[in-house]
Amino acid sequence: MDPDGGGSPAVPTPSASTAGAPDAGAAAVEEGGGKQVLVVLVGPPGSGKSTFAEAILGGSGAGRHWARVCQDTIGNGKAGTKIQCLKAAADALKEGKSVLLDRCNLEREQRADFLKLGSHVHVDVHAVVLDLPAKVCISRSVNRRGHEGNLQGGMAAMVVNRMLKKKETPLLTEGFSRIMFCKDDNEIKKAVDMYNALGPSDCLDPGIFGQTTKGPIQVGIMKFLKKPESSEKSSGPKVTPSESMPQMQNHFSKQKTLEAGGTCPVEGENNKKKIEEQSRESIPSDISSRTLAFPSISTADFQFDLDRASDIIVDAVSIVLQKYDNIRLVLVDLSQRSRILSLVKDKAAKKNINSSRFLTFVGDITQLHSKGGLRCNVIANAANWRLKPGGGGVNAAIYNAAGEDLHRATKECADTLRPGSSVTVPLPSTSPLHQREGVTHIIHVLGPNMNPMRPDCLKNDYTKGSKILHEAYTSLFESFVAIAHNSCIEKQNTEPVLEKPVTGVTSPTDLKMKRGCSYDSERTKKHKLVQPNIPSNQAREGDNKRSGVTSTKTWGSWAQALYELAMHPENYKNSDSILEISDDFVVLNDLYPKAKRHVLIVSRRDGLDSLADVKKEHLPLLRTIHSAGVKWAQKFLEGDSSLVFRLGYHSVPSMRQLHLHIISQDFNSSSLKNKKHWNSFTTTFFLDSVDVIEEINQHGSANISSDDRVLAMELRCHRCRSAHPNIPKLKSHIANCKSSFPYHLLQKDRLLSSSTMHMDCS
DNA sequence: GTTCTAGAAC
DNA sequence: GTTCTAGAAC
Numbered sequence: 100m101d102p103d104g105g106g107s108p109a110v111p112t113p114s115a116s117t118a119g120a121p122d123a124g125a126a127a128v129e130e131g132g133g134k135q136v137l138v139v140l141v142g143p144p145g146s147g148k149s150t151f152a153e154a155i156l157g158g159s160g161a162g163r164h165w166a167r168v169c170q171d172t173i174g175n176g177k178a179g180t181k182i183q184c185l186k187a188a189a190d191a192l193k194e195g196k197s198v199l200l201d202r203c204n205l206e207r208e209q210r211a212d213f214l215k216l217g218s219h220v221h222v223d224v225h226a227v228v229l230d231l232p233a234k235v236c237i238s239r240s241v242n243r244r245g246h247e248g249n250l251q252g253g254m255a256a257m258v259v260n261r262m263l264k265k266k267e268t269p270l271l272t273e274g275f276s277r278i279m280f281c282k283d284d285n286e287i288k289k290a291v292d293m294y295n296a297l298g299p300s301d302c303l304d305p306g307i308f309g310q311t312t313k314g315p316i317q318v319g320i321m322k323f324l325k326k327p328e329s330s331e332k333s334s335g336p337k338v339t340p341s342e343s344m345p346q347m348q349n350h351f352s353k354q355k356t357l358e359a360g361g362t363c364p365v366e367g368e369n370n371k372k373k374i375e376e377q378s379r380e381s382i383p384s385d386i387s388s389r390t391l392a393f394p395s396i397s398t399a400d401f402q403f404d405l406d407r408a409s410d411i412i413v414d415a416v417s418i419v420l421q422k423y424d425n426i427r428l429v430l431v432d433l434s435q436r437s438r439i440l441s442l443v444k445d446k447a448a449k450k451n452i453n454s455s456r457f458l459t460f461v462g463d464i465t466q467l468h469s470k471g472g473l474r475c476n477v478i479a480n481a482a483n484w485r486l487k488p489g490g491g492g493v494n495a496a497i498y499n500a501a502g503e504d505l506h507r508a509t510k511e512c513a514d515t516l517r518p519g520s521s522v523t524v525p526l527p528s529t530s531p532l533h534q535r536e537g538v539t540h541i542i543h544v545l546g547p548n549m550n551p552m553r554p555d556c557l558k559n560d561y562t563k564g565s566k567i568l569h570e571a572y573t574s575l576f577e578s579f580v581a582i583a584h585n586s587c588i589e590k591q592n593t594e595p596v597l598e599k600p601v602t603g604v605t606s607p608t609d610l611k612m613k614r615g616c617s618y619d620s621e622r623t624k625k626h627k628l629v630q631p632n633i634p635s636n637q638a639r640e641g642d643n644k645r646s647g648v649t650s651t652k653t654w655g656s657w658a659q660a661l662y663e664l665a666m667h668p669e670n671y672k673n674s675d676s677i678l679e680i681s682d683d684f685v686v687l688n689d690l691y692p693k694a695k696r697h698v699l700i701v702s703r704r705d706g707l708d709s710l711a712d713v714k715k716e717h718l719p720l721l722r723t724i725h726s727a728g729v730k731w732a733q734k735f736l737e738g739d740s741s742l743v744f745r746l747g748y749h750s751v752p753s754m755r756q757l758h759l760h761i762i763s764q765d766f767n768s769s770s771l772k773n774k775k776h777w778n779s780f781t782t783t784f785f786l787d788s789v790d791v792i793e794e795i796n797q798h799g800s801a802n803i804s805s806d807d808r809v810l811a812m813e814l815r816c817h818r819c820r821s822a823h824p825n826i827p828k829l830k831s832h833i834a835n836c837k838s839s840f841p842y843h844l845l846q847k848d849r850l851l852s853s854s855t856m857h858m859d860c861s
Numbered sequence: 862g863t864t865c866t867a868g869a870a871c
Numbered sequence: 872g873t874t875c876t877a878g879a880a881c
Contacts, residue, residue, distance in 0.1 A: 657862060657881060691862070753862045772863095773876075825870095825875060 134302055135222040136197040137188065138294065139213055141204045141269055142229030143259045144250050145240030147287055151229065152199040158295035166191035170202035171247040178837070185212055192220050205266040207273060214274035223302065226269040226278040227290055233263050271307065280309035387537065388586040390427040390475035391579040392460070392467055394493045395439045396571050397481075397546030397564075401553065407565055409442035415572035416457050417450055418804060422783050423580055424843045428457045429473065431464045464493060465500035468536045475538070477582055479575050482543035484516050484554075497532070497541065504530035505541060516545045518555070519570035520813075521578045540582050544575045566808075573812060581820040584841055652708065654755040662756040665703045678731070683723050686731060691770040693780060694763040696735045696742060700724050702757040709757055710748050710791065710801045718795055725788045728761045732851045735763070740853035745844070746788040749779055750805040759788055764817065764840070764850070766833055773826060775810045781817040782809045787849045817841075 140148040152167040168187045173179035181202070188198045204210045210226075217224035236259050243251050250258060269278050281287045286309060297303065395412065397403035416428055432440045440459040447457055462471040464478055481493040486509050488498035498505055504527040513522045521544040532538045547567040548556050557564045654662075664671055664687070668680045671687075678698065679686040689697040704720055707713060713721065725746065732744040743764040752758065762780060771777065778784060783805040791801045813822050814829045819838035823829035844850050 655862090655881075660862080770863095775877095827875080 135192055135195065135220075136297070136303075137192065137200065137213065137217045137222050137224045138198065139200045139204050139210055139224060139226045139269075139275070140202070140229065141210070141226050142231070143203060143205060143233075143236045143240075143262045143266070144246075145236035145238070145243070145259055146229035146231050147239075147284075148201050148203075148229060149247065151227070151287060151291060152201045154291045155199060155294050158291065161296050161298035161301070163297055163299050163301075164194075164196040165199055166194075166196040167199045167201055169247070171250075181209065181212065185216060188213065189216055189220070192216070192222055197222075203262060205262055207267045207269075210269065210273060218274060223276045224274060225303070226275045228269060228278065228280045229287060230280045230282050231284075233259070236263075268310075276305045277303055278307045278310070280307075282309065386427055387474035388476045388539075389425055389583040390429060390473075391477045391479065391542075391576070391583075392429045392431050392464055392473065392475045393479035393542075393544075393575060394431055394464055394481050395443075396479075396544055396575075397548065397568055398439050399481075399492055400550060401546060401548040402550040403547060403564060403568060404549070404561065405439050405442055407561060408568060409439060409446055411565060411568045412439075412443050412572060413446040413450055413452070415569055415576060416447065417452055418573070418783050418809075419576040419580065420452065420456050421802070421804065422843060423583075423841065424846065426456070426580060426583055427475075428576070428579075429460050429467075429475065430458075431460045431462060431467070433461070433463060435461055437461065463496065465496050465532060466536065476586070477540045477542060477579055478538055479521075479542045479544050479579075482516055482545055484518075484545055486510075486513060486516055486522070486543055500536075501526060501530045501532040501538075501541065505532070509541075509543065513543075516543055518545050518547050519567040519574065520545065521571065521574040523578045523582060542575055542578045542582075544571050546571045569808065570812075577813070577815060577820060577822075580841070581815075584820055654708070658754050661699070661701050661754045661758055662708075665701045665756045666705065668703070679727070681727075683720060684727060686727060689760075693768050693771040693776055694766045695739075695768065696744070696761070696763040697768070698731060698761045700727050700731075700759040700761065704757070707757040708755050709752050710750065710786065710803055713757065713791075713795060713801055715795055715799045718792065721788070721792050721795065724759050725792060728759050728788060729851065732761055733856055735761075736851070736853050736856060742852070743840075744851040745780075745785070745849060746851070747785045748788065748791055748801075750784045750786060750803045751807065760785075766817070766830075771826075771830075774812075774814060777814055777826065777829065778810045778812055781815070782812060784809045787847075789847050789849060 140151060142148050149169065149171070152169070156165055156167055166187075168184050168191065170179040170181070170184050173183045173187060179202075184200065184202055188200060191198045200213060202209075204213070204226075214224055240246075240250060240259050269275055271278060279290055281290050293303070395408060398405055398408045412430065420426070420428070430440060430443055434440075437459075440461065444459045448454070460467070460471065460473060462473070467473040467475060467478070478497070480497045483490055483494060488506055489495060505524065508527055509522075509524045512524050516522055521542050524541045524543065526533045526538055526541055528534070530538075547564040548554070549559060549564060550556060551558070557567075664685055668677070668685045671677055671685075672680065674687075676688045676690065677685065678688065682703065684703055685701045687699055687701065689699050702720060702724060704717070707717065707720075728746040732746065735744070736742055744761055745764055746759060746761050748757075748759060760780070766777070766780070786801065786803070786805075794800070794802050814824070814826065815822050816829070816832055816836050816838070818833070818836045818840055820841065821832065821836075823832055839845070840850060848855060
């Protein structure tokens, strides 16, 4: 075989003859003057690393002994680690073998320890970069089945997308003696042939081979996940292709903005100083990665009523800040006399929103750092539905400032945007906006239109308009939280690579994944209800208006089951579902569990229908119930230490009688069927018991800010916050998502696991 | 809370 | 044709 068959200079022949190579073995490797080789394969999932390694292991070879060290398989079913790979590589090298390192190795940091290993044992360390187009890797990884590391399907697309964004091209200065780039299958085959022909005494020429200059990697996850909608079907605003859609009436005057120097409308101080002070006060130093600057949506060209809009902004901000501790939001407007800024500022103050976590800012959103002293990595764009540059206002300004990179990157992510949704676009590092202002992500967001001169005018239907505007801000903030969360995780945890959280496009309405994810959609099985073992004539009816009931909600007969249980637990004591009965509460398995473990602790206090009725005097009861919850969670953890529990109340429960949910966070249950189920446990609708107790202790009542609207929100993974188009896709995702939980859940014992409860998990 | 089912989405 | 959602009924 001619290893250089194609005559490509990228694939050199071994410098020593491969003919008649001596027999294999560590001694032979030394004798021939050739060295053992550690081949560091560099490439994302789907690039063909394993195929490459297998082809050499299975090839006829020239007598060299090879070992494959593969992170996907080294954990014997569990996720492998870099440490395991390092050890296996060191062992193989000690045995005189050459090593094929089969892991992604895309980042310099991920490669560094293996290069150190190579220098310690005096072997040549080569990099073979499987530099195939992103779309090829994504397509392969999405479509493959039976992958060793179980990275396939839609999840794989997101992982590949994310990993490629972080790719750092190997350099000789890292310590490689040789780096070879393979751009297609043909070049990969030549490289395989070359290593197959490498006898124990052969060595390959040092240097770089096959590299071509390339622009920044533009990966297009949405090409594989999203099917572009036809214009007829789109429910978004429709304009003819030639129309432009300016978002704001006031055209930017950049010169003016710069001179304004970004002054906060409230305090006449220099903004830079103020921002810095605030950062020192209560915000961590790396706050820029957790700051979102956003313009007011829909209030300029789309003519949304400013008073209503300001209510919605403050409400949406309030919700997201309650949910996430460690983020900062900045509403930006160009005008010193901005009415929306002053309305929002007043309402935020009235609502006691922490002014260091939410602020208003006068300035140009494209020059926040250079001219305003405000560091933030993420800015929102008031986009048009076609996600095109032009028009006027914020959209034009951001596209102008970001250059062609933004247009290109946006096209890779999505084609259109519907009112009420958002899409995250990573801004290439080549963009001037990235380089000058440090902006790493743009989140395009589209709000409702009230302007009859613009398409899809809602004709003053503020019921619909307000709903859409709220959805737009919620989607924007959730998209931002996903970025901030990932940024936080990346800093904390550099391995294993495949376990890093992923962020995709964050608009459920625009996200159209290909079908094919497996999901067990069996029709509902009938669950056996708890039946009282006494005649039902003892069951009371019409108790809703009994004195002592403070909430005004009326309960249907079906919603009274827990109340009946709490008042007469003795009637149910033979039921398998009842786990414990005390004077204060009854513990039972939820009849329709939404996770592997899901139990309810039902208060027995008459008059407490839901959290809305709870006052300071009920604190001891709440603490008793909480302790019981912790006890039962601990009991379940003793049976299965892999579970993670959350204890909390529904803001507006369906069933009468105060009850605490203890629910494992796998959400692996056939009873979890719809959006309402999911969102009732994973949004602000679910109030953690620890927070409820604290709020009641401090303010005398629970803060029930969420209502039914949050139950209709987009489906997001409770761990990585990625959005999913429907329940089966979501379930398929959460079954595999290994991202750590959002930051706020990791605080204050909101999550109970074998590690937080200091249990022996061996 | 669930079940049922029409019709939208694929 | 099948899958999935959402709203009505209970």
